[in-house]
Amino acid sequence: MVGMGRPRSFDEHAVLAAATTAFTDLGYEATSVDDLLRATGLHRGSLYQAFGSKRGLFLAALRAHLPDPADPSGSARPGATAHRPSSGAADADDVVLLDLLLVAVLELAPRDDQVRALITRALADHGAPDAAALLLGRRLLARAHIDPAQPSREDPAP
Amino acid sequence: MNNAVTLTPDALLVEPTGLDRMWSFTRRLTIPLAHVRGATIDPDAAAEPKGLRHPGLAVPGKWAGTFTKDGDTSFWNVSGRRSGHRRTIVVQLDQEKYQRLYLTVADPRGTVDAINAAITRRT
Numbered sequence: 001m002v003g004m005g006r007p008r009s010f011d012e013h014a015v016l017a018a019a020t021t022a023f024t025d026l027g028y029e030a031t032s033v034d035d036l037l038r039a040t041g042l043h044r045g046s047l048y049q050a051f052g053s054k055r056g057l058f059l060a061a062l063r064a065h066l067p068d069p070a071d072p073s074g075s076a077r078p079g080a081t082a083h084r085p086s087s088g089a090a091d092a093d094d095v096v097l098l099d100l101l102l103v104a105v106l107e108l109a110p111r112d113d114q115v116r117a118l119i120t121r122a123l124a125d126h127g128a129p130d131a132a133a134l135l136l137g138r139r140l141l142a143r144a145h146i147d148p149a150q151p152s153r154e155d156p157a158p
Numbered sequence: 159m160n161n162a163v164t165l166t167p168d169a170l171l172v173e174p175t176g177l178d179r180m181w182s183f184t185r186r187l188t189i190p191l192a193h194v195r196g197a198t199i200d201p202d203a204a205a206e207p208k209g210l211r212h213p214g215l216a217v218p219g220k221w222a223g224t225f226t227k228d229g230d231t232s233f234w235n236v237s238g239r240r241s242g243h244r245r246t247i248v249v250q251l252d253q254e255k256y257q258r259l260y261l262t263v264a265d266p267r268g269t270v271d272a273i274n275a276a277i278t279r280r281t
Binding site: 032033034043044045048049051052053054055056111112113114 | 195196197198199200201202203206227228230248250257258270271274275278279
């Protein structure tokens with residue numbers, strides 16, 4: 001792997017959090033570099049110097065949210081909670097990770113071997129093969145304000 | 159098309175085409191893939207201040223050659239006004255004369271994906 005250039009003069013955690021919000025709100029392709037500069041407060045040169053590309057920034061954000069395989073508690077970072085697939089409602093960290101995964105699965109994984117491998121590994125670590133699929137599917141519907149348990153009786157008036 | 163970008167198993171080749179070869183004073187850049195950190199579609203980059211020009215050309219809507227800004231040395235070959243700026247890609251480098259390449263290419267999406275896939279295969 002190549003070196004990372006000059007030392008960073010920014011709060012990487014805050015930058016990744018801001019970039020994550022931009023990516024999950026707008027999607028990967030629709031998030032422009034200018035959107036990321038506005039969200040993170042970085043200059044264009046600093047963003048490229050630190051992360052190499054928009055893809056590099058997305059990967060860094062995804063890795064920051066994935067549970068650390070070396071950490072038996074499954075925490076993504078200090079203070080983050082482990083996944084509890086058995087509990088009903090996902091907590092805020094889980095929702096952010098699921099939204100990042102949805103964007104990655106939909107927009108990057110079909111044509112990006114590295115992203116596909118990263119997600120495949122993360123889902124495999126999750127336990128039962130269908131557990132991750134169920135979580136992602138539930139989140140996809142919840143994001144769209146669709147509750148399959150409560151089908152609406154009537155369509156909105158035209 | 160201002161720049162022909164091709165990939166060999168080990169290198170990224172950038173060849174300014176036509177008159178751009180003359181304006182940019184560059185026949186061909188050969189960058190080892192190990193020195194390429196990533197590529198991004200970045201149409202808005204064309205609106206950034208470019209910094210100081212060394213050898214090269216800066217006329218409205220067109221920048222070709224070597225520019226320095228904030229200690230970074232970049233190679234620019236971007237033109238075509240709006241239609242060209244929409245096809246701007248940025249390639250971040252490491253251990254090279256240029257920290258960054260700003261290029262107008264015919265197929266930004268295909269070029270960026272090919273560069274990122276090529277450097278990923280090496281790691």
